[in-house]
Amino acid sequence: MKVKKKYIDNKALVKSFSLLIMMALFVSCSRNNNPSKRDKNISQATGWKINSISGGFKSNIKYKGQAAGPGLVFVEGGTFTKGNVQDNVMHDWNNTPTQQYVKSFYIDETEVTNEMYVEYLHWMRAVFADKFSDIYKAAHPDTLVWRNPLGFNEDMVNNYLRHPAFQDHPVVGVSWKQASNFAKWRTDRVNEQILVSNGYIKESAINPDSLIDGYSFNTKAYFLDPTQSYGGRINKLAGEEQKEINEKEKINLQPDPLFTAYQNFKKKKINYASRESGLLLPEYRLPTETEWEYAALALSEIRDGNVYRGKKKFPWDGEYTRSDKKKSLGDQLANFKLSKGDYGGIAGWSETGSGITTAVRSYPANDLGLYGMAGNVSEWVADVYRPIIDENANDFNYYRGNVFYKPSIGENGKVILIDSKNATYDNLPGSIKQEIENEDSINRVNYSTGDNRNYNDGDSKSIRNSNLEEVSTMYNSPNSDDISEERTTLISDEARVFKGGSWLDRAYYLDPAQRRFLPENMTTNFIGFRCAMSYLGESRKTSKPRKR
Helix, strand or coil: CHHHHHHHHHHHHHHHHHHHHHHHHHHHHHHHHCHHHCCCCECCCCCCECCECCECCCCCCCCCCCCCCCCEEEECCEEEEECCCCCCCCCCCCCCCEEEEECCEEEECCCCEHHHHHHHHHHHHHHHCCCCHHHHHHCCCCHHHHCECCECCHHHHHHCCCCHHHCCCECCCCCHHHHHHHHHHHHHHHHHHHHHHCCCCCHHHHCHHHCHHHCCCCHHHHHHCHHHHHHHHHHHCCHHHHHHHHHHHCCCCCCCHHHHHHHHHHHHCCCCCCHHHCCCCCCCECCCHHHHHHHHHCHHHHEECCEECCCCCCCCCCCCCECCCCCCCCCECCCCCCECCECCEECCEECCCCCCCCCCCCCCCCCCCCCCCCCCCEEEEEEECCCCCCCCCCCECCCCCCECEEECECCCCCECECCCCCCCCCCCCCCECEEECCCCCCCCCCCCCCECCCCCCCCHHHCCCCCCCCCCCCCCCCCCCCCCCCCCCCCCCCEEEEECCCCCCCHHHHCCCCEEEEECCCCCCCEECCCEEECCCCCCCCCCCCCC
């Protein structure tokens, strides 16, 4: 009996073991057939290992999505009606309603403040003031915009930009070009800080005092050839050269910080941060007009399922400029000109702050958490101005102003960087030398020329492969090369859109749909700006969509 029992137990054990093997095979097959549970370290294309310690192809399988840059708020994209929702009392006829789709993006929570811009000037002074004084001077806002032939504003001329009393007020007196260059600088400084935080660069290596000949960090150039960052000093300062410098100076010099960083790269075997790593952020830039208007409207508060309940006249829900909430009943919701000679109410009953601009968070944010999308200051956006939005040509991420560039390649096959001799305010040392893609392409169907600012605006250039001998422009705009030329309009490829009302405007311009324009080099005391950033990935940041 004992032998029989033992036989039965062994038989049961064999069955159990066989069952476990079958289950393991089933799970294994299920994983292989389930794309979500596949081995991400095995290439789906070739079956070869990736991310191997021994080398080979690398892929960031742990990428969790794009992080928000400093100061930015995420705006989920979607469909909306861009353009006029109220009577066009000014008869501009330049904002006919059109339905557009906006891809998700980030935008600044507030306008760029005086404090933020003064930080920019501080950095520009440290790097460029000695050898590139013209570059440093070009970054300065025009503080004289506060002057008025019949008004006393000299205290604003002298104090508005730098005095701590105004440090949280939006910067003004900046041209469209200055705003664009600030965004470029911000991109490089933010990405530089990311490299420092992740151990790719030593913080001491990027002290402005160590940036010889103005060679600072440039994100685009870093991606193409990181060894040329900071004027190529990382690779040029080899160990023997450092030793020769020490002997020549006959003093015990500390190792160059950039050289030390390079040694750390070699010792720790740390690779440069490539675009494939997803570590560095996309560029800060001016928002497009469509992005700005979409963010200002904050239509989420009138969304009901998959439709909007009506339209919005202001960045807040309602038809009036005063609050209807119990705690703030009757308070103005933006900083604007109330009536002739009334910029802020009477003493002891102030309506809209200080009479000029106010601190950027003085008034409630819209439903997206964005401050100052109506009133305080108008804001530059990226677009070139034309009176018609051509939704028939494009209704996805609409933007007029594309100029397509390509890097200039030298005879040695390498990308040409701007050196200290050819540096300008628009092209700092170490940035990529670019040229417009002017070659026509027979096989390309989406565009044929690099400069598309006047695309499809009615002139003969808008006709693809036009063979007309005389090419006329749609607008007889000012030509700086020939001042004797008759001029009939200010609309040109240098005319830029600005959006939103300001402390100097009446309530009519608080409507996000309103659009005005000025030349890109013009400065005023009522136009500021904020930055935006593209979002790379799905339209939603959340893994689970909203319930239908």
